[in-house]
Amino acid sequence: MPEGILCNKQPIVTDEQLKLTLGDKSGKQYYAEMEQLDVDTDKLWSTIQNTMKSRLKTWLNICAKCGLCAESCFLYQVNDRVPEQVPSYKIHATLGELVKRKGKVDNAFMRKCMDIAWSWCTCCNRCGQFCPHGIDMGVMFSYLRGLLFSQGFVPWELKIGSGMHRVYKAQMDVTTEDWVDTCEWMADENSEEWPGLEIPMDKEDADIMYTINAREAKHYPEDIAEAAILFHVAGENWTMPSEGWEQTSLTLFAGDWEGCKQQVLHVYDAIERLRPKRVVGTECGHAHRATVIEGPYWAGREDGQPPRPYIHYVEWLAEMLRTGRIKIDPTKRIKEPVTLQDSCNYVRNQGLKNITREIMSYIVEPGYFVEMAPNKEYNYCCGGGGGFNGIGKYRPQRNIALLKKREQILATGCKLVVAPCHNCWDAIRDLEEEYPMGLRWSFLKPLVIKMMIVPDHLKPQDEEGEEE
Amino acid sequence: MYNFLTGPMVWITFLVVVVGLTYHVVTYIRGLDWRLDRVGYRPNMQHGLKGAARSIFFWILPWGSHGWRAKPLFTLLFFSFHIGLLFTPIFLEAHNIMLKDSWGIRLPGISSGLADFLSWVVVIGGIFLVLRRIAYPEVRILTSAYDYMLIVIAVSPFLTGLIARYNVGNYDFWLLIHIITGHVWLLSLVFTKLNHVVLFFLSRAQLGMDYGIKRGGMKGTQMTW
Ligand code: SF4
Ligand code: SF4
Ligand code: SF4
Numbered sequence: 001m002p003e004g005i006l007c008n009k010q011p012i013v014t015d016e017q018l019k020l021t022l023g024d025k026s027g028k029q030y031y032a033e034m035e036q037l038d039v040d041t042d043k044l045w046s047t048i049q050n051t052m053k054s055r056l057k058t059w060l061n062i063c064a065k066c067g068l069c070a071e072s073c074f075l076y077q078v079n080d081r082v083p084e085q086v087p088s089y090k091i092h093a094t095l096g097e098l099v100k101r102k103g104k105v106d107n108a109f110m111r112k113c114m115d116i117a118w119s120w121c122t123c124c125n126r127c128g129q130f131c132p133h134g135i136d137m138g139v140m141f142s143y144l145r146g147l148l149f150s151q152g153f154v155p156w157e158l159k160i161g162s163g164m165h166r167v168y169k170a171q172m173d174v175t176t177e178d179w180v181d182t183c184e185w186m187a188d189e190n191s192e193e194w195p196g197l198e199i200p201m202d203k204e205d206a207d208i209m210y211t212i213n214a215r216e217a218k219h220y221p222e223d224i225a226e227a228a229i230l231f232h233v234a235g236e237n238w239t240m241p242s243e244g245w246e247q248t249s250l251t252l253f254a255g256d257w258e259g260c261k262q263q264v265l266h267v268y269d270a271i272e273r274l275r276p277k278r279v280v281g282t283e284c285g286h287a288h289r290a291t292v293i294e295g296p297y298w299a300g301r302e303d304g305q306p307p308r309p310y311i312h313y314v315e316w317l318a319e320m321l322r323t324g325r326i327k328i329d330p331t332k333r334i335k336e337p338v339t340l341q342d343s344c345n346y347v348r349n350q351g352l353k354n355i356t357r358e359i360m361s362y363i364v365e366p367g368y369f370v371e372m373a374p375n376k377e378y379n380y381c382c383g384g385g386g387g388f389n390g391i392g393k394y395r396p397q398r399n400i401a402l403l404k405k406r407e408q409i410l411a412t413g414c415k416l417v418v419a420p421c422h423n424c425w426d427a428i429r430d431l432e433e434e435y436p437m438g439l440r441w442s443f444l445k446p447l448v449i450k451m452m453i454v455p456d457h458l459k460p461q462d463e464e465g466e467e468e
Numbered sequence: 469m470y471n472f473l474t475g476p477m478v479w480i481t482f483l484v485v486v487v488g489l490t491y492h493v494v495t496y497i498r499g500l501d502w503r504l505d506r507v508g509y510r511p512n513m514q515h516g517l518k519g520a521a522r523s524i525f526f527w528i529l530p531w532g533s534h535g536w537r538a539k540p541l542f543t544l545l546f547f548s549f550h551i552g553l554l555f556t557p558i559f560l561e562a563h564n565i566m567l568k569d570s571w572g573i574r575l576p577g578i579s580s581g582l583a584d585f586l587s588w589v590v591v592i593g594g595i596f597l598v599l600r601r602i603a604y605p606e607v608r609i610l611t612s613a614y615d616y617m618l619i620v621i622a623v624s625p626f627l628t629g630l631i632a633r634y635n636v637g638n639y640d641f642w643l644l645i646h647i648i649t650g651h652v653w654l655l656s657l658v659f660t661k662l663n664h665v666v667l668f669f670l671s672r673a674q675l676g677m678d679y680g681i682k683r684g685g686m687k688g689t690q691m692t693w
Contacts, residue, residue, distance in 0.1 A: 054499030351684020
């Protein structure tokens with residue numbers, strides 16, 4: 001069969017198609033159709049020839065097959081070190097084979113590639129640091145995902161995710177109206193406790209434009225309120241765009257490169273429209289990677305920079321704490337062993353390793369911060385990266401993947417984990433659900449709100465009256 | 469035969485090696501693409517070159533990188549093998565004399581004792597590399613006949629050189645085999661994966677630039693790979 005109704009080579013671009021695919025519970029029909037999907041071998045091969053240049057081609061060719069990358073991969077470690085999980089083997093058995101056969105592969109091979117690309121690698125880029133030749137499987141697997149996506153071999157949830165971005169400009173079906181309403185609601189809801197609290201929309205020339213992860217708008221609106229409170233206390237002149245506020249990119253996980261470009265351009269358009277001095281993104285690793293690290297290239301910006309300086313939340317927060325615009329009440333600092341999850345996406349992929357530690361130095365009583373081992377750019381993936389968290393089909397593999405983080409956290413002896421990344425936060429939540437060990441986990445925003453000193457003029461009036 | 473292999477054939481081989489490796493370098497650099505690689509090479513050249521230099525430096529330094537330190541024994545094996553592989557043929561006295569005879573130039577020579585030692589390092593190193601491929605499941609699964617062949621190609625000139633030098637068996641025969649395997653060795657630098665003799669530097673430089681520009685370099689964090 002050439003193409004299915006749900007599983008086919010076209011990305012989802014209409015609301016009807018999106019609803020239809022969503023209606024197929026856990027992708028039953030979708031995966032059944034996938035088994036019949038034809039491979040367009042000519043197109044596959046011509047795409048490879050056009051896009052596989054120096055870097056990827058050389059990497060495939062010069063791999064010394066030395067196996068030094070084996071131990072670097074957490075999935076190899078937690079899967080009983082089966083040799084099939086060696087990074088080099090994984091890529092040669094998939095992309096390598098695809099190239100060797102000049103794209104002449106069949107349906108079964110493509111499905112095998114899909115399984116490996118989405119459930120044997122989270123594109124965490126750790127192995128690249130251990131290969132003498134600098135071969136980075138994370139990059140190679142992303143590339144493979146792109147090829148698979150273009151042929152329709154993509155997990156059901158990510159096909160939908162990419163469709164969400166294309167239809168709603170967000171990873172979830174949040175319309176502009178929903179979004180603006182949510183922000184108004186959050187401002188209202190918190191205005192009693194925080195007089196004067198605002199969530200300014202579409203303000204031009206503000207100092208800061210803030211962007212978020214659509215999950216916050218849909219499921220955790222308190223996160224938006226918390227951001228607003230912190231901007232309020234810091235006295236920021238800030239705004240959020242009514243269009244172009246969604247910073248994440250499931251298209252990135254899906255390998256939908258065209259979709260990635262569309263998504264990031266929404267944000268960049270908002271930046272050009274509102275002309276903020278800087279942009280701050282929420283506590284999310286892959287959102288940062290999508291919009292700030294890779295995004296400029298998708299958008300065709302040769303200097304690799306977004307239209308305005310664009311920082312991760314941890315950078316903004318560290319600045320506020322450093323300059324005293326947000327002050328921590330020393331008596332409220334964390335006084336229990338606490339550890340920190342380094343997100344691959346902005347630590348390994350953008351070097352923001354010291355800044356999160358600077359934050360910890362302000363909010364944790366000296367002596368209570370415990371490092372994971374290994375850490376910083378050598379930290380392991382949380383186990384839920386690269387889309388792993390969201391794919392039902394690969395839930396068993398994902399649950400095994402969580403074991404590495406479990407082992408790392410257990411070794412620290414901490415019950416509290418600071419996780420300034422949405423994916424990591426989710427993964428640690430699921431970790432506790434799968435293997436209960438009494439963990440608590442938190443973003444930075446709620447922690448800081450609990451321990452900051454609120455200037456008197458920002459406190460509710462009557463409370464102030466009582467105090468006087 | 470001997471005269472041909474040490475005369476015109478040397479010219480041919482050297483020419484092929486120089487042209488071939490230049491070809492690899494040029495096509496690699498020309499094939500870099502800021503859009504596909506998602507690295508803004510040109511506008512951020514400064515940061516890029518710094519990252520490239522760091523990456524190469526720390527990886528040619530024994531135990532210089534985190535990766536090398538993670539596998540200290542392998543690193544020892546790897547470096548001794550490669551030092552023997554590259555140093556011995558260049559600085560060997562006998563090669564230098566031939567060089568002087570034909571082209572009138574010579575490089576500083578090394579003592580025959582050191583040359584012997586380094587050759588043995590290569591041979592023994594090669595044996596260990598083979599054993600390692602057999603012993604470890606994570607390497608075994610990656611290994612094909614091609615990988616063994618490369619080790620054989622890499623080691624042969626050293627083994628045959630030693631045999632000839634110790635006068636085991638027929639000297640002329642082993643010398644001839646030594647010369648032939650030497651030619652094969654050189655030509656393999658162009659036509660097999662041994663082209664990593666140049667591509668290693670290019671690949672490292674590329675990833676170094678990636679890190680120097682995009683993955684931390686411009687945030688002022690020095691991460692070396
Ligand atoms: S470490 Fe690098 S060269 Fe060695 S097998 Fe892994 S990818 Fe290949
Ligand atoms: S990128 Fe990460 S998950 Fe993928 S092979 Fe490398 S270490 Fe393993
Ligand atoms: S979810 Fe977090 S730790 Fe895991 S791959 Fe992504 S950024 Fe890394």
